[in-house]
Amino acid sequence: MRRLLTILMLFQVAKAGATHWLTYYVYVETEYAQGPWWGARLLDRSDYRYLVPREYTDLFGTESLDLALKMMQRLGETDPEAYDWQVEIDLQGDTAVLMIDQPVPQWERVRNEVTATLTMNGFRAVLFSLADTMVVSTLHDLTLPYFDLVEPGGIRPGFDTDVLGPAVPPPASSAPLQENGGTLPRNPLKIWLILSLLLNLALGISLMIKIKR
Numbered sequence: 001m002r003r004l005l006t007i008l009m010l011f012q013v014a015k016a017g018a019t020h021w022l023t024y025y026v027y028v029e030t031e032y033a034q035g036p037w038w039g040a041r042l043l044d045r046s047d048y049r050y051l052v053p054r055e056y057t058d059l060f061g062t063e064s065l066d067l068a069l070k071m072m073q074r075l076g077e078t079d080p081e082a083y084d085w086q087v088e089i090d091l092q093g094d095t096a097v098l099m100i101d102q103p104v105p106q107w108e109r110v111r112n113e114v115t116a117t118l119t120m121n122g123f124r125a126v127l128f129s130l131a132d133t134m135v136v137s138t139l140h141d142l143t144l145p146y147f148d149l150v151e152p153g154g155i156r157p158g159f160d161t162d163v164l165g166p167a168v169p170p171p172a173s174s175a176p177l178q179e180n181g182g183t184l185p186r187n188p189l190k191i192w193l194i195l196s197l198l199l200n201l202a203l204g205i206s207l208m209i210k211i212k213r
Contacts, residue, residue, distance in 0.1 A: 022060045024067065025053035026074045027116035027146060029109050042145050051116050051146035054078070064122070065089060068096050071117050082106045094124040101131050111137055112144050120148070 032040055032048045043050060056074055060066050068089050076083035085102040096118050104110050115126050115137040128135040 019059050023057045027051040028078050046144050096123045097127045099129045
């Protein structure tokens with residue numbers, strides 16, 4: 001019984017170090033109907049279409065690939081018809097490679113949504129490997145305005161921008177925040193994860209010492 005308890009404790013320690021909860025945002029194309037938002041004037045050139053972020057929180061491992069796969073799944077849930085095709089994902093450094101061997105009927109929408117979602121969540125670029133061509137896409141290649149966080153006081157009425165840029169001015173550094181040497185965004189939960197792991201290890205060692213006595 002003591003051995004079983006020890007094994008269960010060690011399994012819990014290992015599991016705690018393998019997964020963590022992460023909040024991320026998926027960008028979805030939508031239409032601006034009406035309202036007093038001053039930035040709406042930017043939408044004249046995009047037929048009043050823009051990219052809006054939707055928040056999700058899921059349990060992840062330590063692999064960046066898990067994040068990319070989950071974000072593609074969430075995009076498919078927002079519009080199953082637009083994402084009715086199969087894709088394989090690989091990583092080349094901080095670039096997400098999407099291998100698609102089927103036609104993508106709503107190509108422009110998919111490219112905008114996937115590019116905004118992946119690059120705003122830590123990837124530098126998206127490489128679409130299609131049946132007959134390869135397309136590299138970054139934030140600069142978006143054809144729709146998108147929402148983003150800006151520094152306080154960074155917005156000025158009358159600010160003008162091109163439709164290829166964001167709907168609001170970006171902060172001083174527009175590059176997505178990344179972990180040094182990795183592609184996942186910074187996450188304060190990692191600190192608590194490490195503390196939890198150390199605590200569980202201490203409890204496991206203490207339990208084994210008591211069993212030996």
